[in-house]
């Protein structure tokens with residue numbers, strides 16, 4: 001599981017490294033932040049539009065389903081009504097059949113022995129008898145006709161019933177498809193709604209940045225950290241405890257220490273900085289004058305406590321990053337001087353013992369001035385010994 005995860009992270013890292021590499025190493029302008037605000041505002045608006053369109057569509061589908069269900073119910077009721085008529089007509093046929101049977105029996109009797117009997121005895125009422133017999137014959141014929149008509153009616157009703165059943169099945173099939181579509185649309189809505197908080201988060205982040213940079217006097221064309229919001233300049237000079245370099249940079253700890261890992265970084269792999277061991281809780285010092293731009297453990301995937309500082313080195317941005325701290329002595333936005341304690345040596349995050357991991361970069365910090373650009377930042381990491389004294 002762990003191996004798979006690492007592989008996945010590695011693959012994503014390669015993809016991101018390849019697509020996120022900037023064409024030129026340039027500080028970000030306020031305009032770019034304002035563009036981001038516009039971009040995320042647009043994205044949020046689009047997403048909300050899409051959501052409301054989908055919701056409308058969902059409502060339409062639901063209405064259609066309800067309409068079809070009504071039609072199915074109607075067809076069902078009509079079919080039941082037809083069944084009642086079929087039953088009624090069947091009963092009528094049965095009645096007529098019985099009637100005919102009785103009439104025929106009567107006819108047979110009168111036409112049979114009894115008729116001859118009457119004749120034999122010289123019945124005077126023979127006319128009446130013939131008349132009655134003809135009536136019976138007519139009635140039987142009439143019943144036959146009625147029965148045939150009723151039979152035809154039943155057949156017609158049965159056909160209608162079949163048609164209704166077919167219609168019902170078709171409607172049910174349509175509703176099944178609509179239900180599937182409705183699920184799909186609902187799924188899309190849920191997915192889109194899931195993206196909204198993230199977009200809102202990004203938007204609010206960039207809005208806050210724009211607000212902040214404007215409040216410190218940045219204008220749209222200004223490069224952040226270079227033309228405005230400029231961190232304390234690094235200036236040459238000597239510092240206490242003899243650790244100062246000629247260029248105004250100092251070593252991050254005072255007193256004796258052990259170097260347990262050196263810098264060996266090729267832009268994508270190796271060790272990104274120096275591992276300096278002194279003792280747990282040893283004060284860690286800012287390597288130069290600068291401005292603290294990050295304090296926290298939220299950036300490192302292993303939760304290492306970190307302080308990140310941006311330095312203005314002759315108008316160029318240089319970054320120093322101090323990891324695995326046990327605690328902090330500064331807060332974000334604060335200006336610090338070279339040699340000032342910014343935190344304490346610890347073993348937080350992915351670490352096997354108290355040490356300081358000092359990492360330095362030029363132009364770009366982990367996410368300053370270009371937030372979320374960790375993978376492009378890797379390219380700008382430099383050997384801390386380019387700046388700090390050995």
Ligand SMILES: [Zn+2]
Pocket residue numbers: 261271272273274275356357358
């Ligand atoms: Zn390290």
